Amino acid sequence: MSTESIAWPSTAAGSRSFVETLHEWVTTVDHKRLGILYIIYALVFLVIGGIEATVIRIQLIRPHNDFVSPQVFNRLFTMHGTTMIFFVVMPVLFGFANYLIPLMIGARDMAFPRLNAFSFWMTAFGGLFLYFSVVGANGLYGAGNAPDVGWFAYAPLTSQTFSLGHSTDFWTLALLVSGFGSIGTAINIVATVLCMRCPGMTLAKMPLFAWLNLVMAGLVILAVSPLTAAQIMLLVDRYLGGHFFDTQAGGSAVIWMHFFWIFGHPEVYVLVLPAFAFASEIIPVFSRKPIFGYPVMVGATVAIGFISMSVWAHHMFTVGMGAAANTFFVISTMAIAVPTGIKIFNWLATMWGGKIEFKTPMLFCIAFLFQFLIAGLTGVMLGAAPFDWQLGNSYFVVAHFHYVIVGGIMFTLFGAFYYWFPKMSGKMYSETLGKLHFWLFVIGFHLTFDFMHIPGILGMPRRIYTYEPGRGWDTWNLIVTIGVFFQAAGILVFLGNLIWSYFRGELADNDPWDAWTLEWSAHSPPPAYNFALIPTVKSRRPLWDLKHPDDPDWKYE
Amino acid sequence: MQLRGSNQWHFLGSQILVCVCCTAAAFADPASPFSPTNIFAPASTPAKSIFGLSLFVLAVTGAIFLVVFTLLLYSVVKFRKRKNDDGREPPQVYGSNQVELAWTVIPVLIVVALFMATARVIASVQKTARPDNAIEVVAIGHQFWWEYRYPGLGVVTANELHVPVSDDNQSSPTFIKLFSADTDHSFWIPRLAGKTDLIPNHPNSMWIDPHEAGIYLGQCAQYCGTQHAKMLLRVYVQPRADFDRWIQEQRQPATVSAASQGQRIFETTACINCHTVAGTVANGRFGPDLTHLMSRDTIAAGAAKNTPENLRQWILNPDTIKPGSLMPAMQLSGQDLEALTTYLETLR
Amino acid sequence: MSTTTIPPVTAELEWNLPSRGQVAMYSLITAEAAIFTIFVVAYLFYMGKSLSGPMPSEVLTPPILYAVCLLSSSLTIHFAGKNLRDGNVRRFGAWWLLTIALGAIFLYGTASEWHRLIYKDGLTITTNLFGTTYYSLVGLHGFHVVMGLLGLTTVMVFTIFGMVQREHAERIDVLSLYWHFVDAVWVVVFTVVYVIGR
């Protein structure tokens, strides 16, 4: 039989100075440490982006409020959107992918450890660079500072004529640099999943987590590159006097929209696929059943990947594309509902007939199912082009995408945090605090984002720093703002739980959830080399086979 | 700690209730809309077609929601781990081709139905040809105000669009060509039609045929810079006779009385670089046409009521009304300001 | 269950996985291809939309000779790799050097074309949409040639110092893959800029 794993190489010795430890972390190429770096980095930005959101909401709490000036408000939502998408959700997902994929496929590290470190630091540098626009230039107030063009930075607002100073350059360069990081990580993930699997783990026997991240990485490669190209063009315009998006020299504003959304739409599936990956690992374990319809889940994922490349212009129904183009993008957009529906139904079928345990990770996943269902359906409403002529660019859209991103992605993400916390830290989290976090966040989420749909239906556009009284928007905005404080409280409890449990939590078993994938066979936390012996697998649930030698999975698959 | 299924149920149940109530509230009677910008209180054909489609889409998605939600609720309650659990693993089920086929095919059919309904409405709104009796308007988006031109009628105005009622007695829809002078904007009067963007180098068009007289509100719906929030829209739908009278008045140049003190100040300050007053030397085009300023209810794209008080404040320092607007503060002495305002007040 | 152990190796099973280097290079090429696609689309979209001259038909002549150089370098690098796999390091070095030379000639061609366009025809990146899209697309490709040449030269230096041996053939193949891609892109760029766009 195999050897017992050995603890993390003598970090516990405690004799290391802070500088040595820091040096170790900064120069690390270990996938687990890089994963944790990604995650911590993202958490810091989550608090920053969340504070920005809070200020936005305070400004909108009543009509004609003047908590912040219009200029600052415009910078706030730009920074909030950019931060949350590029420096919170992307890195945190890469962090989990980095940490878990090698463990789940029985490998000792990613395919290219140094590329991995390089990519992390590129991403990190991008985020710091973006925020340098706040402290480095003249700050949030004054000229030449934080970008204020919105997270999709439509031309010609980004041209020299309308955006003086360097704020837009900060935005462009930050995304360009972190984009290189993302592409690097994506290449690494693809190479790892395809080339590092342990013996016996054919593509059809990989955990769904690996599959979903593989498709996610493929999408990053195909989607972030167009953004890179568009950013290069924007830089050519701004620094070399080019005319790509210069409408005064015959350039087109619309082509920027196309380029951005060719990136932007697949991007949202880049964000959501890892969330699906978390759900696909957590739901089976807490229902005590294997994932229902594995091959179909894989097929649906690949289908989502492909279809999502052809729907970008549903963000442009109001730019006047002509009836034929609009019609095409309606059908491609709605087509995505089919594979996504398959996933929802398969998760439900996984729970069906199981024995569901309401541990914190599972609670978050159940809420995810409920919320993602609603969010997807509002997406379909937006996908019906004429309906979008009314709803587009209103608070209904803002509600739709926060419903997916917060209600879908953030919820599974919190689930993932609780689920893998014992593995990453070797300690158990506090279940009580976890449940408290869950309920605070659910209440806050629904107060904020349920009621946000209504001002949208009542004609409230997004990105307005204030609004007129007498439009029937006041009460809804008040409720929406109140919800944010519940969310903030929830997140504070969450952060508190992480920190408290890390120092004071009970020691965790290697396999606290009685789970089935390979990472649970490693020590908690895993040693630098993960597995003393590279495992061999015969089925999708290697640990099930081990625990039930009389009734192993490979007989059925 | 075991979470009781019923807890979950209560919570989720109350959520739905809230949602349903809100939707119902939003479906207010079109005659007394819940909000002047309610998309569910349409008053013009394009908005009505969209409303019809919305109801269909809402019904379909609502039904899907109910079915899937019930399934979710049922499995959470029914299959929760009981207190007296025997600790054995439940039967391991790996999948089932029949069921999976079913929940692939049914959504496909639903999608096809949704798509056909949508495609019909797209065609009916986008492909409507302009009838001969239509009013033609050119709307130009500026940072952060609207310019309107009636090419056939020789009228130029700003921020407040006047159109005739178009009903069964006399159909006279308004076709609007949309241009932008600078950045992207979007023209959105929720009760009259969906929004359409105004994009430089990319002419667009849309149409409305309001069935009832009244003032319809809206605002710019594409982020266009600092004052995107105060780029408000007002559409005055008037009975045909009133509309014709309005056009007549707007066609007149400014009444030429003996050039007043105020007019002299206006014409010797930078004002004329940016503003037009027909019949005088002022022919700037950067800012709104002021020829019939006093015929408008608001100034600065709806940011303030058109009162002498506000005018004075606006000219003295536009930033106090609309921080970031592109009109500079004019640094006038109190006396000059007074005279200037008096002059502006004669521009009826 | 509290402690679980790693599943033991039960039997020797045949286990082959694709090469990391190849997979990564193909991924990188996909990403690069996506970038080029966007630039090509922009070029095609703005064809004939310049508000002022000079127009492509007035100033562009297809650099056929240089194109032949670049394309034949794909062949030479292929022979280089073949020789290395056969263990013939000297011949490898010769073919490799030839490849570098052909790439350099191509770059010279681009440089002289740009020089002519800028100083004789007065076309710069700011002149009009044609200038913007032309210099960006051709420049982006040129940048890739430069990067490729840097890689090739590094290998050349190693070869001169005798540090490239038969066992490095696989890595050399990965680099060649990139060079083939750079050549293939030129076919597209050439067609778009000098055939369709003129």
Ligand code: HEA
């Ligand atoms: C992770 C993020 C994420 C995800 C997963 C989605 C998923 C979807 N989104 Fe969303 N979306 C965003 C993030 C996301 N979106 C963001 C960030 C924006 C705004 C960007 C900005 O402007 O700033 C946006 C904007 C946006 C728009 C543009 C609105 C506008 O600006 O005018 C549209 C329009 O079509 C749209 C549609 C959809 C659709 C159809 C889906 C579908 O994938 C949903 C599919 C799921 C379901 C349908 C539910 C489950 C299915 C079933 C139960 C089966 C049965 C159902 C049917 C047969 C219908 N989204």
Ligand code: HEA
């Ligand atoms: C990952 C993506 C993501 C996430 C998680 C969020 C989270 C939130 N967002 Fe965001 N949002 C976007 C992505 C996201 N958003 C994007 C892309 C846009 C579009 C931008 C644009 O138009 O360009 C947008 C725009 C947007 C708007 C519209 C602005 C406008 O159009 O004018 C609003 C308004 O309410 C909003 C609100 C919120 C709120 C309340 C949350 C909440 O869920 C946030 C909850 C988090 C917190 C409250 C932080 C918690 C922590 C603390 C408070 C700790 C404090 C403690 C210490 C200091 C120790 N968002």
Ligand code: CUA
């Ligand atoms: Cu004009 Cu927003």
Ligand SMILES: [Cu+2]
């Ligand atoms: Cu989208």
